[in-house]
Amino acid sequence: MKPGIILYGPPAAGKDTVTAALAKADRKYEQFTRMKVGTGKTDGYRMGAVAELESLEAAGDVVYYNERYGNVYVIDRPGLADAFAAGVPIVHLGQVAGVQELLAGYPAEWLTVLLWCPRAVTEQRSQGRGDADTATRMTVWEETQADLVAHAGFRFDLTLRTDLTQPPQAARLIRQALWRRSEGPAA
Structure with missing residues (x-):
């Protein structure tokens, strides 16, 4: 199976920054471009229409979707196939249920990584990058923390505190973990 990376964490935890470092x-490491149905920021998304989402759903090609910020974000089977053909996709998620559905719904050698930082760091980063919706992102940070508590039995392959780990070091640790996973147990 081909390797892929799932980065899970609250807003401003460093998913984009760590992806850029990878x-x-x-x-060969490239962020998976989700389909977005809605409005607002278009950069970094494959913008889609409701009819496209309905067509993907009818074909059974929606692996996971969630609604956030008034939009629908979709991880789809054809998009993942294209991403795996191009290299090692990095999927960003903020819901443990999404991680679980991706693990169950799309066979690959997934490495799950929890990127975390304290609430105050998230707030500082959000304000520093000029987010107009920092208050909403702080609510999402709290929802992410509650999500982790609700899914306390779920174990990530790797956990990194991005307020304590520089992006190049995080990328190195992720690459090492992915390499160790692909090597399998020692004989």
């Missing part, structure tokens, strides 16, 4: 270390 891509800088090796161009």
Whole structure:
């Protein structure tokens, strides 16, 4: 099976920054571009219409979707197939249920990584990057923390505190964990 990476964490935990560090270390690492049905920011998304989402659902090609910020974000089977054909996809998620559905719904050698930082760091980062909806992102941070508590039995393969780990180091640790996983148990 081909390797893939799932980065889970609250807003401003460093998913984009760590993804950029991974891509800088090796161009085979690339963020999975989710389909977005809605309005607002279009950069970094494959914008879709409701009819496209309905067509994917009818074909059984929606692996996971969630609604946030008034939009629908979709992880779809054809998009994942394209991403795996191009290299090692990095999927960003903020719900443990999404991680579980992706693990169950799309066979791959997934490495699950929890990226975490304290609430105050998230708030500082959100304000620092000019988010107009920092208050909403803080609510999502709290929902992410509650999500982790609700799914306390779920174990990530790797946990990184992004307020204590620089992006190049995080990328190195993720690459090492992925490599160890692909090597399998020692004989």
